[in-house]
Amino acid sequence: xxxxxxxxxxxxxxxxxxxxxxxxxxxxxxxxxxxxxxxxxxxxxxxxxxxxxxxxxxxxxxxxxxxxxxxxxxxxxxxxxxxxxxxxxxxxxxxxxxxxxxxxxxxxxxxxxxxxxxxxxxxxxxxxxxxxxxxxxxxxxxxxxxxxxxxxxxxxxxxxxxxxxxxxxxxxxxxxxxxxxxxxxxxxxxxxxxxxxxxxxxxxxxxxxxxxxxxxxxxxxxxxxxxxxxxxxxxxxxxxxxxxxxxxx
Amino acid sequence: xxxxxxxxxxxxxxxxxxxxxxxxxxxxxxxxxxxxxxxxxxxxxxxxxxxxxxxxxxxxxxxxxxxxxxxxxxxxxxxxxxxxxxxxxxxxxxxxxxxxxxxxxxxxxxxxxxxxxxxxxxxxxxxxxxxxxxxxxxxxxxxxxxxxxxxxxxxxxxxxxxxxxxxxxxxxxxxxxxxxxxxxxxxxxxxxxxxxxxxxxxxxxxxxxxxxxxxxxxxxxxxxxxxxxxxxxxxxxxxxxxxxxxxxxxxxxxxxx
Numbered sequence: 200x201x202x203x204x205x206x207x208x209x210x211x212x213x214x215x216x217x218x219x220x221x222x223x224x225x226x227x228x229x230x231x232x233x234x235x236x237x238x239x240x241x242x243x244x245x246x247x248x249x250x251x252x253x254x255x256x257x258x259x260x261x262x263x264x265x266x267x268x269x270x271x272x273x274x275x276x277x278x279x280x281x282x283x284x285x286x287x288x289x290x291x292x293x294x295x296x297x298x299x300x301x302x303x304x305x306x307x308x309x310x311x312x313x314x315x316x317x318x319x320x321x322x323x324x325x326x327x328x329x330x331x332x333x334x335x336x337x338x339x340x341x342x343x344x345x346x347x348x349x350x351x352x353x354x355x356x357x358x359x360x361x362x363x364x365x366x367x368x369x370x371x372x373x374x375x376x377x378x379x380x381x382x383x384x385x386x387x388x389x390x391x392x393x394x395x396x397x398x399x400x401x402x403x404x405x406x407x408x409x410x411x412x413x414x415x416x417x418x419x420x421x422x423x424x425x426x427x428x429x430x431x432x433x434x435x436x437x438x439x440x441x442x443x444x445x446x447x448x
Numbered sequence: 449x450x451x452x453x454x455x456x457x458x459x460x461x462x463x464x465x466x467x468x469x470x471x472x473x474x475x476x477x478x479x480x481x482x483x484x485x486x487x488x489x490x491x492x493x494x495x496x497x498x499x500x501x502x503x504x505x506x507x508x509x510x511x512x513x514x515x516x517x518x519x520x521x522x523x524x525x526x527x528x529x530x531x532x533x534x535x536x537x538x539x540x541x542x543x544x545x546x547x548x549x550x551x552x553x554x555x556x557x558x559x560x561x562x563x564x565x566x567x568x569x570x571x572x573x574x575x576x577x578x579x580x581x582x583x584x585x586x587x588x589x590x591x592x593x594x595x596x597x598x599x600x601x602x603x604x605x606x607x608x609x610x611x612x613x614x615x616x617x618x619x620x621x622x623x624x625x626x627x628x629x630x631x632x633x634x635x636x637x638x639x640x641x642x643x644x645x646x647x648x649x650x651x652x653x654x655x656x657x658x659x660x661x662x663x664x665x666x667x668x669x670x671x672x673x674x675x676x677x678x679x680x681x682x683x684x685x686x687x688x689x690x691x692x693x694x695x696x697x698x699x700x701x702x703x704x705x
Binding site for chain 2: 249252254275278279282283285287289290291293294295296298299302303304306307308312315316333335336337351352355
């Protein structure tokens, strides 16, 4: 299926205040791939993600989602195809109750009521949060909020999942639960993160961004071995790959 | 409040619109009395009292909330005794001025209307009230404003608390906030709020927002709703035009003569 493809072609983006955020980013992600987008703070990860659903328009260059180039005309279709999970779940959960929140997208798609209810229940069950349906979102814990935020996107049955720092501000167990959950998804996944261990658990490929440019793109295990590359990109080896004398002896 | 709204009772089960209309009629009737009305207002207490007891709401909790807002009403009413000094009647040689009577009247009205509104929210839930408003024809932008206000007021308060705490921890003995600090704190809050609004709008757009917020809520217009609205409205209108305490008083005096 070609419609799960994400392709960026020589993207350039400069913010209105003249900060150059992206300077020539190109990659092609094919169907079913899980890709980690890593890089230091301000490397341009979030900016890049905002291009993939057409919120930001590249100064030059193009984005292709599936068969079509991203243009203002097909924004609605692209946004349905690309499900975006934001870094702060409080921004994503804006409706009175968890149920309403998950139903928001499907209702906007104009689905019939029974279908919407079915999708909501299904999405909440997938992330294991069905018991919270009637609760107001602000009363949930961080981990629960994150799971519900993912459910709001799943309910729209996107082909491609784009996530910005999904494990930030989660305790270890919530983080692990989230990783296990994401492993079960068959979508094409693009995950922007600093959590390189999580990236290794979920992705077979990594794209390293540094100062708005792609400095490396390849198999994740190989890239994260390359200490020179990591230190040039202001990153460190994932914890599991670091030498740990005490644990050895 | 929201936890209270999740309970189940005869009142809770009614359609939000029915409760909203009854409460609105109640409020309109209460505020439409002339400014010296006191005795005629007293029978109106039957509405909040019945609603609280049937819905099983904690009266003490509601009362506390009303008292919490009462300074506003007192502030508005407090000028009356000073401005309006005409003597209306005497009790045991003490002159009672019109100002004091209208002061009491304002407080009574405040008490009645606020209690009724709180009972409505506590037995229905804020969101359902908003939904009822929109079903009754309130323009969508207003309804959305209310919904968003209710959703993000907690986030905003939390953010304010974090900011003030951060300031307090670094200002040692200077407990009073300088004006410059205050302005910068407030402007930070505004900027953050604007940023957040942008992100929320983005999140809405990502999920196909087109200017309409749709909610799934079953609404029903059954016999109990009609009886509820008609019954209370009729009672309020009777109480509005027929001063029962006065009639009872007159009746007692006539009997004793």
